[in-house]
Amino acid sequence: MTEVQTIEQLGAAAQAQGHVLGGGTLLMRQVNYTPHQVPNILRITDPAFRQITRAGRQISIGAGVSMAQIIASSDLDFLAPAARAIGGPAIRSMATVGGNLFAPHPYGDFAVALLALGAQVQWADGRTEDIEAFLASRETSKGVVAAVLIEPPQMDALRFGKVTRTKPKGVSVMSIAVLITGVGRSVQQARVAFGAMGPAPMRSKAAEHALAGATLDATGVAAACAACVSDLAPVNDALASAWYRREVAPIHLRRLLLGEN
Amino acid sequence: MPKTPVTFTLNGAETGIFVDPGLNLLEALRREAGDLSPKFGCGQGTCGACTILINGEPHLSCLTLAVAAQDADISTTGGLAPGADLHPLQQAFADGFAAQCGFCTSGMLMAAKALLDRNPRPTRDEVVEAISGNLCRCTGYDPIVDAILDAAARVQGRVTA
Ligand SMILES: Cc1cc2nc3c(=O)[nH]c(=O)nc-3n(C[C@H](O)[C@H](O)[C@H](O)COP(=O)(O)OP(=O)(O)OC[C@H]3O[C@@H](n4cnc5c(N)ncnc54)[C@H](O)[C@@H]3O)c2cc1C
Numbered sequence: 142m143t144e145v146q147t148i149e150q151l152g153a154a155a156q157a158q159g160h161v162l163g164g165g166t167l168l169m170r171q172v173n174y175t176p177h178q179v180p181n182i183l184r185i186t187d188p189a190f191r192q193i194t195r196a197g198r199q200i201s202i203g204a205g206v207s208m209a210q211i212i213a214s215s216d217l218d219f220l221a222p223a224a225r226a227i228g229g230p231a232i233r234s235m236a237t238v239g240g241n242l243f244a245p246h247p248y249g250d251f252a253v254a255l256l257a258l259g260a261q262v263q264w265a266d267g268r269t270e271d272i273e274a275f276l277a278s279r280e281t282s283k284g285v286v287a288a289v290l291i292e293p294p295q296m297d298a299l300r301f302g303k304v305t306r307t308k309p310k311g312v313s314v315m316s317i318a319v320l321i322t323g324v325g326r327s328v329q330q331a332r333v334a335f336g337a338m339g340p341a342p343m344r345s346k347a348a349e350h351a352l353a354g355a356t357l358d359a360t361g362v363a364a365a366c367a368a369c370v371s372d373l374a375p376v377n378d379a380l381a382s383a384w385y386r387r388e389v390a391p392i393h394l395r396r397l398l399l400g401e402n
Numbered sequence: 403m404p405k406t407p408v409t410f411t412l413n414g415a416e417t418g419i420f421v422d423p424g425l426n427l428l429e430a431l432r433r434e435a436g437d438l439s440p441k442f443g444c445g446q447g448t449c450g451a452c453t454i455l456i457n458g459e460p461h462l463s464c465l466t467l468a469v470a471a472q473d474a475d476i477s478t479t480g481g482l483a484p485g486a487d488l489h490p491l492q493q494a495f496a497d498g499f500a501a502q503c504g505f506c507t508s509g510m511l512m513a514a515k516a517l518l519d520r521n522p523r524p525t526r527d528e529v530v531e532a533i534s535g536n537l538c539r540c541t542g543y544d545p546i547v548d549a550i551l552d553a554a555a556r557v558q559g560r561v562t563a
């Protein structure tokens with residue numbers, strides 16, 4: 142039987158052992174069907190876990206903040222498209238930012254947007270870690286994520302797109318987030334992140350490199366779109382084969398970059 | 403292992419139950435609180451048959467830990483029509499043949515209530531989005547979407563075809 146431990150302070154949670162409960166949309170499946178895999182649940186009741194706070198340019202999003210809270214926050218309108226892409230309304234009332242960071246393939250659409258933004262992951266013991274490093278080692282990492290820290294991008298600099306096979310909602314064939322800095326249609330720098338194209342959300346540095354200095358038109362983005370595939374490691378699943386995902390990734394990146402979606 | 407006491411408001415009534423720590427709220431409501439209106443379809447978040455409102459927001463009760471519902475304000479289909487008259491959503495579902503086998507209906511009604519409480523004049527697309535987490539294997543969805551739009555119109559005093 143699963144034990145539930147209530148942790149009233151995030152600091153105390155850092156020492157506790159067990160599965161952290163976010164919104165439970167993934168963890169409770171395990172509790173319902175394979176409870177022996179979840180002997181101990183840590184339920185964090187510290188209000189800071191569910192708060193969005195702003196200090197200067199930095200915004201801290203508590204790991205227990207739900208997708209519905211993101212959509213409702215006027216400070217986070219640039220993240221609303223990614224939050225809206227997750228499940229139906231009931232899932233969004235429950236699913237948390239922290240849980241999305243750990244969500245296995247093909248989930249993790251919100252983490253893709255955070256990866257493009259270059260978020261920092263803040264652990265309950267006070268450590269912070271770059272999201273890219275966090276995602277690369279999340280399978281083996283232990284501890285409680287307290288918050289993610291971001292700086293809001295320039296207006297319209299973050300673009301997010303999700304490709305699904307069922308409408309109006311479905312899980313990702315892939316999701317893509319791109320952060321562009323530049324003036325008008327000329328790109329200075331870009332961060333390009335893909336979801337459902339590898340074991341965890343990943344960047345395409347080849348596409349980023351090709352976009353630096355490019356113009357956002359069909360010719361200007363062609364090299365980046367062709368290059369993105371070299372960094373991706375998709376798998377076959379019930380939604381799409383790895384081959385299909387590779388074939389269509391350049392097309393979906395181009396649509397996102399040129400606003401053709 | 404000792405059971406844990408949990409108290410919450412269920413359809414306006416103060417309710418107290420004892421639950422195993424890992425029990426989900428759907429089982430707790432059905433087995434311990436005696437409210438059989440939320441349905442079990444999958445126990446993994448995919449069907450929406452167990453949708454209830456917690457503090458006015460739609461939640462999947464099968465994925466909610468019962469002990470986390472302490473002090474919550476819970477609404478289920480069982481409380482939609484406290485008197486003899488059906489709730490406008492229930493009436494519109496009945497009139498529009500929006501329930502066939504009826505297994506999805508409880509969750510559909512609560513997902514629709516969450517929408518209409520927040521947005522009394524939804525568009526068709528907004529209704530489709532509101533029930534996008536709820537599966538129906540009988541109706542083909544159109545009668546359900548029509549019924550929700552019809553209920554919204556009835557509450558507003560607007561006439562529908
Ligand atoms: C019907 C359905 C549709 C879905 N659709 C989508 C979708 O479109 N896109 C998508 O990305 N996901 C989707 N998901 C998956 C899931 O809902 C989301 O990924 C969600 O954000 C997971 O968050 P959670 O809070 O519910 O995680 P939980 O289930 O609470 O936790 C998931 C894992 O993360 C760990 N964890 C949670 N929080 C922390 C923390 N703060 N510190 C350390 N570990 C932590 C847990 O211990 C657990 O191992 C869907 C799920 C369902 C059931």
Ligand code: FES
Nearest residue numbers: 443444445450464
């Ligand atoms: S029983 Fe809860 S979603 Fe299916």
Ligand code: FES
Nearest residue numbers: 502504538539540
């Ligand atoms: S009426 Fe049968 S599943 Fe919807």
